[in-house]
Structure formats: structure tokens, C-alpha cells
Amino acid sequence: MATEIDLLVVGDYLYPMSEGLPVVRDGEVAVRDGRVLYAGPRRELGHWQAARVLGGPGRAIIPGFVNSHCHAASLIFRSLTDEGSVGKALYGLAFRLEGFVSDEEWAELAMLACADMLCAGITTINDIWHHPAGLAEAVARSGLRATVAEKVFDVHLQELHLGDYTRYRDQGEQRLRAAVDFAEAWHGKADGRITARISTHASDTCEAELHKAARAEADRLGLGMHIHAAQAPTEVAQVRAEQGCGPLVYLRDIGYLRDDVVLAHLTFADADDLAAVAETGAGYAHCPTIYPRRGVYPPLWDIKARGIRTGFATDWMMNDPFEGMRNAMHACRTLRGDATELPAAEALWHHTLGAAGALGLADDIGSLEPGKKADLVVLDLDKPHLQPFYGGYPALVFYAKASDVESVVVDGRQVVEQGRPTLFDSAAALGRVKSRVPRWTDLIGSLDAAADPQQGDCGPCH
Ligand SMILES: [Zn+2]
Known part of the structure; x- marks a missing residue:
């Protein structure tokens, strides 16, 4: 039978x-x-x-590949932030351009990004960005699985390139309320394929009270958290100046770090920072395509040796997990001078079951069992x-x-x-994004004309 x-x-x-x-x-x-x-x-x-x-x-x-940290709609920055000084690329351009992009445009970019992710074999993403409802709707339509979070911060990102860390408390509170509203509206939707997290953008872009308030909301809602941490020298310097310690020690000491937090990057984390991560059991999203582009690479071997749950991720713009795995293998082998470092099986594990583990989803996804x-x-x-x-x-x-x-x-x-x-018209999604290029080109031109960005090395990522 x-x-x-x-x-x-x-x-x-x-x-x-x-x-x-x-x-x-x-x-x-x-x-x-x-x-x-x-x-x-x-x-x-x-x-x-x-x-x-x-x-x-x-x-x-x-x-299916699990993408443990990304900004799906960030594909707007393709080719704009890949060359030149990182300070100029990110703090000088990306953070400033973001403020001029409409929710409708973010939603169109998110729809195209869902096509990009799915066609690359990525079945789960863990995303922080503006207008998360636009991404959630695209995820619901496309059939992708996603953990989505609103981006909470209390600085003016467009002013960071001037070294201006003025805190705007009302903005921080408003964005946290929006994050909670999003989570309450979308968590568990699309037949359970969408889950929500609470995400303070980075250790330096929120003051301690906002990080703590976000932690309290995540606990109240029973949700995990997601944050960029030790991604940039600028960030580490800012936290050291304000708090007298590294960003992960700081996040641990204010009660933010737990095993339900996903940390992106850890590129500039020192030994005390990594010890704080290991001690709290937080998960780690490692983004092997963006680091070598910025001329840096976090010590993956050390992070893994400390028992930190580690998954691979695409971060932004380039969403090919095969290229990511190869970038990780090549970087680790070169930096270690050892051709046996990061075997192929382990690289694939980090983009499947390992990434599911970093997100706390290993009981449900990441392997075929x-x-x-x-x-x-x-x-x-x-x-x-x-x-x-x-x-x-x-x-x-x-x-x-x-x-x-x-x-x-x-x-x-x-x-x-x-x-x-199969579930939506990806050619139409492509056409909508293409039709926006003239406006975005004009916007970039006007930012270039007004720019006087810091030329320092602000960091690898976003
Ligand atoms: Zn990122």
C-alpha cells in the first residue's frame, strides 16, 4: 500500500x-x-x-539557505557603496539617501528583493529595515519565510558622517512604538512564515535607555532581538567614549544581550566583547561577502572556537549564498595560512542549519529531516x-x-x-524598480553636490 x-x-x-x-x-x-x-x-x-x-x-x-542578517530593500545601493572610502560610501551616501526614499519605493525594492532571494535558493531571511510592513507584504506574496524588524534609532543617520551623535529621544520612542506596532500586526502572519523581532539598529545609534526600553518590549511580546554590533570603528569609538567599554560588554551590562539576540558582524569586537557574547549565548550573523570588499574580516575561527552560534548571511545587495560561502572559505584560509580552514561542508552548514541555529529556528528549518x-x-x-x-x-x-x-x-x-x-510577477517588480532609477540618480547627484563626508574608515557594513 x-x-x-x-x-x-x-x-x-x-x-x-x-x-x-x-x-x-x-x-x-x-x-x-x-x-x-x-x-x-x-x-x-x-x-x-x-x-x-x-x-x-x-x-x-x-x-533552503537561511540568511541570518540582511536588508532586502537595500539593493537600491548596488554599485553605489562598493568602491572607495567606507566612510564616504555608508555614512556619506547610504545613510543620507535612505531619508529620501519613500515607503512605496521601499516596498517595490522589497518585492524585487524577494525574487532575488528566492531565485538564489534563500528560503528564510532575517531583516532589519525601514518600512518593514512593505517587506512583510512582499514576503507574504512571494512565499518566502522571514523574520522582520523595524529599524529603531535615536540619532539622525544622515548626520553621522559629520560625527554628530545628537540624540533625538522623541524619534527613538516613536520608532520603537512603530516597531512594536509592526510586531503586533505581523508576528505569525502568512501562515506563520513571518515572525517579528525588535531591533535597535546598532550599539551606537541608540542611547542606553532606548536599548533597554526595546529589550523590555521584546520581553513583553516574547520576541527575539536583532542588532548590528562592533560593525565599525566609529561605532566602537563612540561606545567607548560614552560607556567606557566595548559594544558587546556594554550591551551585556545593560541587560540587552541574551540567547534570543542575533548580532550582526562583530568585526571590531575585542576579546572581552566576544567573551560577553559567549557568556550570554547570543547568536552571530557572519556576512562573508561584504567584509573582504571593505578590506576587513572578523576572526570567524575564534568566534566559533568560543562556542558562539554562527550563521552566514548576505547583509546587503549581493544575495548569492554560493559566492558567500566561497568568500568565507577563501578569506579564512588566506588569513590563517591554512588550506584546511573552513571545509566546504562546514560552509554549507553555516548557511543552512548553522544559520537556523543562530536565529533559534533549528528545530523547524535548516536541514531536511x-x-x-x-x-x-x-x-x-x-x-x-x-x-x-x-x-x-x-x-x-x-x-x-x-x-x-x-x-x-x-x-x-x-x-x-x-x-x-511562481506566486508573483517578478518581471513587473523588476520594471517598477527600473522606472525609479532616474529619480534615484538625481537624488544621488544632489547628495554628491552637498557632500562633505568624513573620509575616515567608518566600518565595513551597515
Ligand atoms: Zn547589516
Whole structure:
């Protein structure tokens, strides 16, 4: 008697990312009610009675990528902040441009970003940005899974490039109220695919009282938190001047750091800061594509050796997890002078189960095991750059690209088919963003004309 299932996904290779990380030759994943019923070697013909079948010969199956820290709509900054002084790029341009972008534009960018993420095989994101409701609506439509947070801060970001850290308490309180309103409206929506976090933007862009008030709201609502920490020398210097310690020691001492906090970057964290992270059990989002671009790299090996839960992330603009994994491997091996540093299997783990763990979601996503949510990706291996494909982790992690993603499934539902989103018109989303380029070009021109940005090294990221 065949077992009835909703979906059967088959492939020449299955990378379940389960305990011990075995790769399965001729594997399959059976899905029922949005969850994995079975993941392993192919069963005999007739074992399953599947309503749908995906994949086939020349295909590999992996869990959906988990993106533990990003700003989906930040793709507006593509090519604008990749070159030159970081101080000029971020504090001088990005932070200033953000203030002129409308909610409607953020929503359009978020819709395109959902296409970008899904088509790259990313099935879960953890996002902080302006207008989170716009992203939440795009996530609901697109079929993506997301943790979303409003960006709370009490400075004028557009003035930081002048070294002006004036606190605007009303603004901070208003943004925290908006963050709470967003969380109350959206947490658990889209069949549970959307969850909310409370996010103070960075250790330096909120004063202590605002961080503490945000912590209290997160506790009241039972939500986790998300923050940039030790991302920039400017930030570390500001916190040291105001608090007399590093940013993570500071966040621990005011009661903010706990195991439900996701920390992005830790690039400029010192040993005391990292000890504070390890002591509190906070999760860490490591963004391997942006660091080398800025000429810096956090000591991933040290952070992992301290037992800090670590996941990979795209941060902003470039959302190719394969490129991210390779950037991490190349950077760590070069910096350590050791070709065995960060093996391919470990890199993939950090972008799947490891990232799920950093977000506190490892019981539900990150690997293909019975009972977990059916979030998976089918890759087309019949490509000149992938063959001959011998099936180990290096075959996948060193050679595959986001453009090899053929099908994507979230909660057992197919959201990408033949490399295109199935639930919304991604060409229309692309067209809307393209139509805005002349206005944004004019805006950038007017900022350039008015700019007198600090040329110092403000940091790697955002
Ligand atoms: Zn970021």
C-alpha cells in the first residue's frame, strides 16, 4: 500500500545537512502537510503515491539557505557603496539617501528583493529595515519565510558622517512604538512564515535607555532581538567614549544581550566583547561577502572556537549564498595560512542549519529531516561549470552558483519553478524598480553636490 504524500523531490544527490552531514546518492524527500516526512535514499518504486514530483536525474537537493542578517530593500545601493572610502560610501551616501526614499519605493525594492532571494535558493531571511510592513507584504506574496524588524534609532543617520551623535529621544520612542506596532500586526502572519523581532539598529545609534526600553518590549511580546554590533570603528569609538567599554560588554551590562539576540558582524569586537557574547549565548550573523570588499574580516575561527552560534548571511545587495560561502572559505584560509580552514561542508552548514541555529529556528528549518518544515532547493547539475559532478561537498560549494537554482519549495509549496518565482510577477517588480532609477540618480547627484563626508574608515557594513 503506497503512502500518500503531497510532493516527492528526487535527485542524483541529496545534501540533508543532518547529523554527521552525510551526502546521499540517489536521494529523495517526501513532503506531506508542508513538512518533511522522509529524506534519504530513494525507496522502491510504488512506495509513495505523490500528488506532485519535482527534480529528477541531473539534480541535487539541498535545504533552503537561511540568511541570518540582511536588508532586502537595500539593493537600491548596488554599485553605489562598493568602491572607495567606507566612510564616504555608508555614512556619506547610504545613510543620507535612505531619508529620501519613500515607503512605496521601499516596498517595490522589497518585492524585487524577494525574487532575488528566492531565485538564489534563500528560503528564510532575517531583516532589519525601514518600512518593514512593505517587506512583510512582499514576503507574504512571494512565499518566502522571514523574520522582520523595524529599524529603531535615536540619532539622525544622515548626520553621522559629520560625527554628530545628537540624540533625538522623541524619534527613538516613536520608532520603537512603530516597531512594536509592526510586531503586533505581523508576528505569525502568512501562515506563520513571518515572525517579528525588535531591533535597535546598532550599539551606537541608540542611547542606553532606548536599548533597554526595546529589550523590555521584546520581553513583553516574547520576541527575539536583532542588532548590528562592533560593525565599525566609529561605532566602537563612540561606545567607548560614552560607556567606557566595548559594544558587546556594554550591551551585556545593560541587560540587552541574551540567547534570543542575533548580532550582526562583530568585526571590531575585542576579546572581552566576544567573551560577553559567549557568556550570554547570543547568536552571530557572519556576512562573508561584504567584509573582504571593505578590506576587513572578523576572526570567524575564534568566534566559533568560543562556542558562539554562527550563521552566514548576505547583509546587503549581493544575495548569492554560493559566492558567500566561497568568500568565507577563501578569506579564512588566506588569513590563517591554512588550506584546511573552513571545509566546504562546514560552509554549507553555516548557511543552512548553522544559520537556523543562530536565529533559534533549528528545530523547524535548516536541514531536511522528518518533522521539519519542507524548505528546500533543487539545483540543476547539468551545467558546463558543474560537470563532472562527483557529489561531495566541494563539488557543490566550490562550483555551484545561485543561477543553478531550478526549483524552490517553502512550507511544501513550490515558490520557484525553472528559476522564476511562481506566486508573483517578478518581471513587473523588476520594471517598477527600473522606472525609479532616474529619480534615484538625481537624488544621488544632489547628495554628491552637498557632500562633505568624513573620509575616515567608518566600518565595513551597515
Ligand atoms: Zn547589516
